[in-house]
Amino acid sequence: PVDVVCLGESMVTFLPTRAGRLADVPSFVRGIGGAESNLACALAACGHRVRWVGRVGADGFGDHLVAAIAAYGVDTAAVVRDPGRPTGVYFRTAADRAGDGHEVVYYRAGSAASAMSPATVPLEAVWSGRVLHVSGITAALSADCLALMRGLTARRDGRPLLSFDVNHRPGLWRDPEGPRVLLDLARGADLVFTGEDEAEEAWGVHGGPEAVRRALPEPATLVVKRGALGAVAFTRGPAGDTVTEVPAPVVDVVAATGAGDAFAAGFLSATLRDLPVRDRLRYGHLWAAAALTVAGDLAEPPSHAQAGRLVGLDDD
Numbered sequence: 001p002v003d004v005v006c007l008g009e010s011m012v013t014f015l016p017t018r019a020g021r022l023a024d025v026p027s028f029v030r031g032i033g034g035a036e037s038n039l040a041c042a043l044a045a046c047g048h049r050v051r052w053v054g055r056v057g058a059d060g061f062g063d064h065l066v067a068a069i070a071a072y073g074v075d076t077a078a079v080v081r082d083p084g085r086p087t088g089v090y091f092r093t094a095a096d097r098a099g100d101g102h103e104v105v106y107y108r109a110g111s112a113a114s115a116m117s118p119a120t121v122p123l124e125a126v127w128s129g130r131v132l133h134v135s136g137i138t139a140a141l142s143a144d145c146l147a148l149m150r151g152l153t154a155r156r157d158g159r160p161l162l163s164f165d166v167n168h169r170p171g172l173w174r175d176p177e178g179p180r181v182l183l184d185l186a187r188g189a190d191l192v193f194t195g196e197d198e199a200e201e202a203w204g205v206h207g208g209p210e211a212v213r214r215a216l217p218e219p220a221t222l223v224v225k226r227g228a229l230g231a232v233a234f235t236r237g238p239a240g241d242t243v244t245e246v247p248a249p250v251v252d253v254v255a256a257t258g259a260g261d262a263f264a265a266g267f268l269s270a271t272l273r274d275l276p277v278r279d280r281l282r283y284g285h286l287w288a289a290a291a292l293t294v295a296g297d298l299a300e301p302p303s304h305a306q307a308g309r310l311v312g313l314d315d316d
């Protein structure tokens, strides 16, 4: 049995060999990206059983993605190869995502993954884990992808836990009102990750984590990330919400891309091991710290034993 199934588009990522505007960077190094497969790789690297479901082209970049993701220990058997559409790729500057000069350029319109739909994705594989993890990126890829997301986030008794990372990517939405759909989708999930800044940018929600909770009352667990300030989890119990806040460790940030995926992976890893909410947040921060301090989109997280020592758990 699989612990976590991750569904989404993965891309070959081109990382600049030096800082500066994309117009000035002469060469790039190949990496892999894709929020959901980043999460899958991190979890698999720590020994969880993970499956990634996606679509890639029948091309060299597709070969590379599937091989690189499988090399982390992720099950890629349900990945579909599309002979008629290419694998998506993307370029970004080396600068921190929060900085003004950050550029992201996607070449993914019409990609194999943009043809994901309820008809082209193997739904049996999608629902085969204890947890299904998806993100708001998929909703932005095409009308078919949005239809898929609407189907997956429709509440159903007895389905596996549905984990949803909002992952608002402004560069993917042409209509400024588009990201509002992410709020509807998130409300159908059981566990939601969002940044306080994302909630403001995508939905105009101001007023801190409590305001985000008011906008998203349904998920049993809502995690609001506040960057360097830390993260807050709202967990619903019979007597209402419990609010748990954990500050973030101070790290020298190399590149923030992928840190949110690592946070969600750490939180899920601790959830799968039934650790208390405070430790789930601490694992999230720890795994995010690993990703924040490397240039690429994904970093190998600390092992369970190392992480346990770092957060002060006696036993793994």
Ligand code: KDG
Pocket: 009, 032, 033, 034, 035, 036, 038, 137, 169, 257, 258, 259, 260, 261, 297
């Ligand atoms: O969270 C990191 C992702 O944003 C990156 O790996 C690429 O999936 C990606 C996207 O759509 O931006």
